[in-house]
Amino acid sequence: MMGKSPNILIILNDDMGYSDIGCYGGEVDTPNLDTLAEQGVRFTQFYNTARCSPSRASLLTGLHPHQTGIGILTDDDGPEGYAGNLNKQCVTIPEVLKGSNYSTFMSGKWHVANDFHHVSDTWPKQRGFDQFYGTIAGAGSYYDPKTLTRDNENIECEAQENDDFYYTDAISDNAVRFIQEHVSSGKEQPFFQYVAYTAPHWPLHAPKEVIDKYKGRFNSGWDKLREQRLERMIDMGIIEPHWKLSERDASQPLWEDAENKEWRQRCMEVYAAQIDRMDQGIGRIINVLKETNQLEDTIIIFLSDNGGCAEEIGPDWGPRLVKNSARAKTRSGEEVIFGDRPEYMPGPENTYQSYGIAWANVSNTPFKLYKHWVHEGGIATPLIVHWPKGIKAKGAIRHSPAQLTDIMATVLDVTGASYPESYKGNKILPLEGQSIVPFFEEDIEEERPLYWEHEGISAIRIGKWKLVKRYPGEWELYDMQSDRTEHHNVAYQYPKRVAKMIKKYDAWAKRCGVIPREKILKR
Known part of the structure; x- marks a missing residue:
């Protein structure tokens, strides 16, 4: 390739449905993502792997998750199961790009190592990132996350000593900081940045002022909202008009028959607030790219790791969650109340709730099923690609099918980096994906x-x-x-x-x- 290779920015969020953001038909205010879509390309048939850890493994390596050692989650499923660690037969995007003189940064959720507490060769710094800020584990409190780490050092105290700490903001702020420091250092090499939000994965935690913004927005209930989303998606060209809306989940009542409506509405309001706050942070990242004259030649890729999550948290989940990634008490010493209990409104630090099956059904409009399943509701993700220097078809929509293994191949295509046959003495499995760069200009039947x-x-x-x-x-x-x-x-x-x-x-x-x-x- 001629000249400086482009910067690469991959933004992955967690447990968000296909149609939640504005530019895919949703009710959530996402002006920054919407602008990226208007000036870039939206894909309607891009697929993840239906679960958080496997999707991360596949995105980072260009392999199917089973090949990387993470076929389910980060648990050791041995002796005849998966190890739950990124193995040495795969190579990550930052490991490849470091060979092409890239600086590499990560901010957010890792969740591809089975030891959350002791540094291992499967942690971010050991798998190609120059700098890391985030959590090694999966889900957890947004106010006081366990396994909060900078590089290889535990820094949970930074959240515990800051009353204003909110993890989504911290992920965004550190992403901004990495770009600022890289540019101010005067280094000529391009950068790769991976921003992995936990939003909007449960627990339903968000600042009150953002939740209040959504008061009443979901009062019409899940049945009407799904129909309205579908109409917007058809108008946008995301969905074909002859595709019939999937049935409401058989386990869920008609909205007019639902109990505890105020609480149910609040669940969706908090979920929306989590996405809204993430979009605000993405806006700050975009602004720093503009301010440092990096935006024109930075490829921004946004997607979700699986479909909307229908898991409903029971009161008995508490001990297991606390053992892994949750807190039993708030920073002020108050007991955390686990479970989707209508007598407690979600949002504050002392709650630990999810938004449930019916709202997940809305998130995945018009598809059926959810995270875990590989029907369309579990694996269909929004995918936005923005690259002013490399995409001429601004605002285009592409319908060609593709999946997570293609992200590595696309990065190799646009950077000219070489995928290795071996790395640090280990034989590397051949790349499974193919570049989606040709789809930037037109759909291709294959x-x-x-x-x-x-x-x-x-x-x-x-x-x-x-x-x-x-x-x-x-x-x-x-x-x-x-x-x-x-x-x-x-x-x-x-x-x-x-x-x-x-x-x-x-x-x-x-x-x-x-x-x-x-x-x-x-x-």
């Missing part, structure tokens, strides 16, 4: 297979055909051109196609080290 597996839940997509199953159920076949919302299972109409796709899926699963669910359950 028949390459896309694959998913999580806890036995499996899928393969080839062109317009998607074969998917909920473990331990039967395979279902859907035509994504006529029925992307997966209403009409046509598996019995196309038995030869199903058999052919199963054979291809089985070959992929064997090659990529997918461990049969039965083996893990029997351990």
